[in-house]
Amino acid sequence: MQKNTCPKPAGGYHGRYLRIDLTQHTSEWIPLENGVLRNFLGGSGLGVHLLLRESAADFAPLSREAYIAFAFSPLVGSPLTTSAKFAVVSKSPLTDRINDSLASSGFAIAGKRSGCDGIVITGKAREPSILIIDDGHMRIEPAGKLWGMECSVAEDQLSKRLGADFQCAVIGPGGERLVPFATISHDGRHAGRGGSGAVLGAKNIKAIAVRGSQLCAWADPAGLNQFAKTLSKKSFGPATAKYRELGTATNLLLFNRLRSLPTRNFQEGSFEGIEQLAPETLAQTRARTRSYCAACTIGCEHLYSIAPQDSEGPSSSTRIEYENLFALGPLCGIKDSHTVLTASKLCDEQGLDTISIGGTIAFAMECVERGLLDAPWLRFGDGQALLRAIRDTAALEGIGRQLALGSRRLAKQLGNNAIDFAPQVKGLELPGYEPRALQTMALGFAVGSRGADHNRSGAYEADFSEQVDRHNISALSATKAIETEDKAALMDSLIICKFLRGVFDNFYAESAEMLNLITGWNTTAAELQATAQRIVTARKEFNIHCGWRPEEDRLPARMMQNALNDDEKARISPEEFATAVKVYNQLRGWSDEGWLDPSE
Amino acid sequence: MVDEQERFGISADGTTTYDTSMSARQNKIRIEFYGIPRQRVGSPGYHLPVNQQEIQLSELIEQLTQRFPSLQPDCFSQGLISPNVKLSLDGDHFVTDIDAWINIRQTLLVMSADAGG
Numbered sequence: 001m002q003k004n005t006c007p008k009p010a011g012g013y014h015g016r017y018l019r020i021d022l023t024q025h026t027s028e029w030i031p032l033e034n035g036v037l038r039n040f041l042g043g044s045g046l047g048v049h050l051l052l053r054e055s056a057a058d059f060a061p062l063s064r065e066a067y068i069a070f071a072f073s074p075l076v077g078s079p080l081t082t083s084a085k086f087a088v089v090s091k092s093p094l095t096d097r098i099n100d101s102l103a104s105s106g107f108a109i110a111g112k113r114s115g116c117d118g119i120v121i122t123g124k125a126r127e128p129s130i131l132i133i134d135d136g137h138m139r140i141e142p143a144g145k146l147w148g149m150e151c152s153v154a155e156d157q158l159s160k161r162l163g164a165d166f167q168c169a170v171i172g173p174g175g176e177r178l179v180p181f182a183t184i185s186h187d188g189r190h191a192g193r194g195g196s197g198a199v200l201g202a203k204n205i206k207a208i209a210v211r212g213s214q215l216c217a218w219a220d221p222a223g224l225n226q227f228a229k230t231l232s233k234k235s236f237g238p239a240t241a242k243y244r245e246l247g248t249a250t251n252l253l254l255f256n257r258l259r260s261l262p263t264r265n266f267q268e269g270s271f272e273g274i275e276q277l278a279p280e281t282l283a284q285t286r287a288r289t290r291s292y293c294a295a296c297t298i299g300c301e302h303l304y305s306i307a308p309q310d311s312e313g314p315s316s317s318t319r320i321e322y323e324n325l326f327a328l329g330p331l332c333g334i335k336d337s338h339t340v341l342t343a344s345k346l347c348d349e350q351g352l353d354t355i356s357i358g359g360t361i362a363f364a365m366e367c368v369e370r371g372l373l374d375a376p377w378l379r380f381g382d383g384q385a386l387l388r389a390i391r392d393t394a395a396l397e398g399i400g401r402q403l404a405l406g407s408r409r410l411a412k413q414l415g416n417n418a419i420d421f422a423p424q425v426k427g428l429e430l431p432g433y434e435p436r437a438l439q440t441m442a443l444g445f446a447v448g449s450r451g452a453d454h455n456r457s458g459a460y461e462a463d464f465s466e467q468v469d470r471h472n473i474s475a476l477s478a479t480k481a482i483e484t485e486d487k488a489a490l491m492d493s494l495i496i497c498k499f500l501r502g503v504f505d506n507f508y509a510e511s512a513e514m515l516n517l518i519t520g521w522n523t524t525a526a527e528l529q530a531t532a533q534r535i536v537t538a539r540k541e542f543n544i545h546c547g548w549r550p551e552e553d554r555l556p557a558r559m560m561q562n563a564l565n566d567d568e569k570a571r572i573s574p575e576e577f578a579t580a581v582k583v584y585n586q587l588r589g590w591s592d593e594g595w596l597d598p599s600e
Numbered sequence: 601m602v603d604e605q606e607r608f609g610i611s612a613d614g615t616t617t618y619d620t621s622m623s624a625r626q627n628k629i630r631i632e633f634y635g636i637p638r639q640r641v642g643s644p645g646y647h648l649p650v651n652q653q654e655i656q657l658s659e660l661i662e663q664l665t666q667r668f669p670s671l672q673p674d675c676f677s678q679g680l681i682s683p684n685v686k687l688s689l690d691g692d693h694f695v696t697d698i699d700a701w702i703n704i705r706q707t708l709l710v711m712s713a714d715a716g717g
Binding site: 454 | 632634673692693694709716717
């Protein structure tokens with residue numbers, strides 16, 4: 001193993017990443033210059049930089065040569081609330097474009113204590129294996145009986161095998177079978193979108209276990225502690241009350257009221273059975289507990305018992321978020337809460353992204369209705385059909401072999417213009433924000449480098465304001481889409497939780513102060529704004545290397561042609577939408593079509 | 601506690617029930633609560649009696665916080681709209697101007713500000 005030859009890194013950094021070749025069974029330290037770290041920070045930003053550096057766009061995402069990066073950040077390990085996060089960045093097997101998914105908790109802290117700012121993995125292990133990084137030293141062990149186990153079971157077993165001081169990120173059966181929307185799970189949370197679990201599965205890696213003792217210095221420990229105390233205090237305030245008291249699932253009733261709750265494969269914007277799924281109702285009939293990520297003061301996770309309190313027998317619980325309730329409930333026409341909670345738990349255990357599996361099943365249900373798919377049992381509203389479809393997908397059995405394609409590839413296989421109503425952008429299934437009812441968000445979906453995504457674009461914030469008319473996209477939507485996309489890029493690279501965003505009075509200035517206390521830099525709000533734009537551009541650059549074309553920046557045809565069945569006002573003007581995309585590209589400094597060179 | 605007649609109810613099958621007829625809404629403005637505001641009020645909604653056909657938002661906030669003191673300070677503070685909530689008229693238009701007028705044909709939605717999911 002080579003020694004790091006990098007000059008003394010900035011505070012909060014090790015100044016190097018660990019590059020592992022599973023085929024060669026080797027690892028090496030690669031220096032990361034301070035300029036690179038300052039330009040890309042960490043998390044999503046550093047991850048995409050590392051992939052560009054390794055020319056990862058050139059390889060098929062499930063090939064032996066493919067790369068996957070686990071990127072930490074200068075904030076990891078600090079006393080700052082919500083800072084224990086890591087990004088998993090790779091070329092997506094679902095979209096063939098950039099994918100950066102984030103997860104939280106002890107893996108981030110232990111991974112960084114390995115002595116690196118990121119771990120880049122290429123090659124393929126000879127057999128199903130566990131990748132162990134022990135204080136920076138890499139070894140590979142056979143996965144043995146762990147292969148085939150559900151996520152939580154595998155993580156628990158591995159922890160017992162290696163010791164509790166190891167933190168483990170695992171894939172489930174979905175990742176082992178290369179389902180292109182398989183997740184990487186850690187501590188019950190998932191780096192969920194875009195199929196990073198399949199990338200690990202293709203490398204024969206069931207789990208990565210990390211442990212370490214190498215700490216980073218901070219430039220101003222006393223100042224950082226004071227800043228962290230203030231931030232934590234603010235995080236207990238009303239700006240995060242929604243997440244603490246109700247969780248994200250409380251969006252259900254509001255979105256339903258605004259007819260922006262995607263229902264039955266985005267045919268309607270409201271669902272007749274929504275009250276049964278709302279956390280306000282679930283809390284009346286089910287035991288509920290809260291959970292926290294490591295180093296978090298918010299505690300947004302709400303776990304509900306799957307069976308009602310008055311039922312007999314043992315009951316397990318599952319984490320409930322707005323996105324899994326929406327995708328496995330209204331989107332599939334399911335109103336029975338027991339079924340939806342069971343489906344959510346099943347996805348977590350099999351290691352499947354709930355949004356993509358829900359979107360693909362809902363799409364398949366509509367295909368069955370239209371006579372395009374021969375599976376008469378797969379109907380909107382049939383809970384048992386939903387559960388069967390999820391199990392079949394994880395097992396790659398029966399119709400699961402088709403569902404495991406994701407909605408875009410399934411649509412292309414079925415033909416008959418099914419692609420027009422496949423709920424995806426760039427192959428990534430849409431989250432629970434109906435684009436026709438939230439048209440600035442619609443723009444954010446269309447231009448997003450990861451595809452339709454609510455974490456990389458927070459453009460819905462503008463729709464929920466008087467700044468724009470949510471039913472009429474305009475040129476102003478482009479400005480708002482950029483503002484929220486840049487902000488998300490910075491949060492995902494620092495990394496801090498987006499649920500903190502409401503506590504900042506001046507996000508960029510406070511982020512600069514926070515970063516300076518750790519690194520010793522003299523960065524400014526303006527510099528961080530430029531950094532955010534650089535990271536967004538780097539993602540676009542990666543996509544261009546992958547073969548991106550301007551026609552990818554669009555919504556499914558049905559969303560451009562038809563209003564919602566239950567809201568005539570929810571109709572997109574194709575001309576206004578095209579103008580907004582063009583303005584977005586111009587404001588980014590790109591060509592009208594979206595090429596990085598404005599002259600193209 | 602709020603009088604039952606003034607509250608929106610939750611029926612046995614879980615659906616929100618409220619009388620939307622104009623007679624029931626004579627000189628009342630319908631207000632719906634979502635997220636934290638609903639938690640603070642303990643009810644999905646309320647019909648606010650008004651003397652005339654319309655009312656300024658500032659006056660509405662004053663009456664509402666008198667009726668539901670628990671809305672302070674998280675949702676309203678000193679007659680102003682907290683940054684932690686948003687208000688929408690009929691779900692179509694968001695409103696921040698407390699001098700805006702609201703009439704009895706409109707419904708005011710009071711919701712948690714952050715729609716992140």
